[in-house]
Amino acid sequence: xxxxxxxxxxxxxxxxxxxxxxxxxxxxxxxxxxxxxxxxxxxxxxxxxxxxxxxxxxxxxxxxxxxxxxxxxxxxxxxxxxxxxxxxxxxxxxxxxxxxxxxxxxxxxxxxxxxxxxxxxxxxxxxxxxxxxxxxxxxxxxxxxxxxxxxxxxxxxxxxxxxxxxxxxxxxxxxxxxxxxxxxxxxxxxxxxxxxxxxxxxxxxxx
Numbered sequence: 205x206x207x208x209x210x211x212x213x214x215x216x217x218x219x220x221x222x223x224x225x226x227x228x229x230x231x232x233x234x235x236x237x238x239x240x241x242x243x244x245x246x247x248x249x250x251x252x253x254x255x256x257x258x259x260x261x262x263x264x265x266x267x268x269x270x271x272x273x274x275x276x277x278x279x280x281x282x283x284x285x286x287x288x289x290x291x292x293x294x295x296x297x298x299x300x301x302x303x304x305x306x307x308x309x310x311x312x313x314x315x316x317x318x319x320x321x322x323x324x325x326x327x328x329x330x331x332x333x334x335x336x337x338x339x340x341x342x343x344x345x346x347x348x349x350x351x352x353x354x355x356x357x358x359x360x361x362x363x364x365x366x367x368x369x370x371x372x373x374x375x376x377x378x379x380x381x382x383x384x385x386x387x388x389x390x391x392x393x394x395x396x397x398x399x400x401x402x403x404x405x406x407x408x409x410x411x
Contacts, residue, residue: 205306206287208328208355211266212377215409216367217242218402219270219359219381225251227390229258234395235384236263238402244290244379246270247277253284260285268308275301282307290357292333294318296325310357310377314338316347323354329377334360341369348374364401367408380405 218235220243222228228249235243243259245252248271259267268288269281278301281289288308291298295311302309303326311327313319314334322330332344335358339346344356358370359379370378384405389397 206266206308208308208376211268211288211308211328212242213266214239214241214406215371215376215378216240216405217244217357217377217379218384218405219244219246219379220255220385221246221248221271221381222385222387222390223248223250224390225249225255227393229255230393230395231385231390231398232259233263234398235402236265238399238404239406240384240402241265241406242377243267244270244288247272253280256281256284256286268310272298274298278302278305278307278309281305288328290331292331294322294325296321299326302326316351319347319354319356320351323351329355329357331357331359331379333358336361336366340366341373341375344370344375345373364405364408367405371409 218240220228232243266287269286270290272289282305290310292312299309308328310329310331311322312331312333313322355376357377363383384401
C-alpha cells in the first residue's frame with residue numbers, strides 16, 4: 205500500500221473529470237509536464253481504467269481513481285495498478301475494500317461528524333468536499349481544531365490562488381479540477397494551457 209507521502213509527494217493533485225478519454229490522458233500528461241506529481245482520474249471518465257494504466261506506464265507519478273462508491277470499484281482500481289481511491293462521500297465499505305486490496309483510501313466527508321467517522325473508518329486521508337461552499341481554509345481551521353491531527357484533502361471549487369491558504373492551515377493534499385483542467389482547454393486540445401496552469405499550481409507548494 206502506498207503511504208500518504210508516496211501517493212502525494214506534493215500537496216497539489218490534479219483531478220481529471222472529462223468525457224473524452226484521449227483528451228483526458230493527454231491533459232494529465234500535460235499537467236505532469238507542468239510539475240503536478242499526483243493525478244486522480246474519476247470514474248466519470250470513459251474507459252477510466254485504461255486511462256489509468258496508460259498514465260502509470262508513461263507519467264511516472266502516482267495515479268488514483270476518484271468518484272469511487274462501490275467495493276467492486278476498489279478491486280478494479282487495484283487490478284489496474286492505481287495507488288489510491290477517492291470517494292465523494294463517506295462510504296465505510298470502500299475503506300474496508302481498500303484495506304483488503306492493499307490500496308490507500310481517501311474517504312469523502314463534509315461535516316465534523318463525517319470527518320471524524322471517515323478517519324475512524326480507516327481513511328488514509330479525509331477529503332473535505334465541496335470545500336469552497338463551506339468556507340474554505342477557515343472552515344478547515346475551525347473544524348479540525350477539536351478533532352486533532354487528521355490528514356485532510358480538500359477539493360470542490362478550489363482555485364490555484366487558494367492553495368497557499370489551505371497549506372497555511374495544514375491541509376495535506378489539495379485537489380484541483382477545472383483550475384488545472386479548464387473544460388474549454390480540454391475540448392480544444394489546448395494542453396499548453398494545462399501545463400502552464402499546472403506550473404503555477406506546483407510553484408506554490410514546498411520544494
